[in-house]
Ligand SMILES: [Ca+2]
């Protein structure tokens with residue numbers, strides 16, 4: 550009897566382990582595949598899986614004003630005006646990292662980069678800094694979990710004047726969120742194991 554319970558708990562655990570993982574989005578984008586003349590820039594509608602959202606488009610610079618984190622390009626989202634770019638990611642438990650630098654010589658109020666998750670108009674993260682005479686790259690790291698396909702977006706904020714914060718080398722890595730059925734099986738498995746332990750305890754008492 551107890552052996553059967555152990556087996557059923559084992560089967561539940563095996564099912565948990567063998568449940569195929571849902572698709573998870575992993576990507577890195579450094580914006581370096583686009584050919585842009587050195588010292589210049591191009592404003593594009595899509596790059597590295599990102600699509601331009603609001604505003605004039607995605608400005609890809611090749612050493613136009615400052616040094617990219619990864620060569621030869623970086624992205625400025627205050628292209629001709631405050632613009633955004635987005636993509637969709639699958640459900641998952643994620644770590645997102647990206648490099649941020651103020652644009653040299655531009656004040657913090659004009660250098661804002663916002664990160665948005667889903668349809669919320671409130672940024673999940675907002676970063677800015679005062680520009681010095683050079684680019685100062687600082688890695689930003691955010692952890693989040695999404696339970697369904699979700700929009701991920703970056704946007705320029707603050708003064709819309711064609712000069713703004715830089716981003717480069719965005720990296721998303723994640724693991725699958727267990728499916729509800731898997732959770733149910735795991736809980737059943739634990740319940741069975743608990744019942745088995747309770748029965749064992751009772752047996753021990755009756756034999757004492
Ligand atoms: Ca780059």
Ligand SMILES: [Ca+2]
Pocket residue numbers: 608625627628629711712713
């Ligand atoms: Ca610009």
Ligand SMILES: [Ca+2]
Pocket residue numbers: 627658659660706707708709710711712713714
């Ligand atoms: Ca600006």
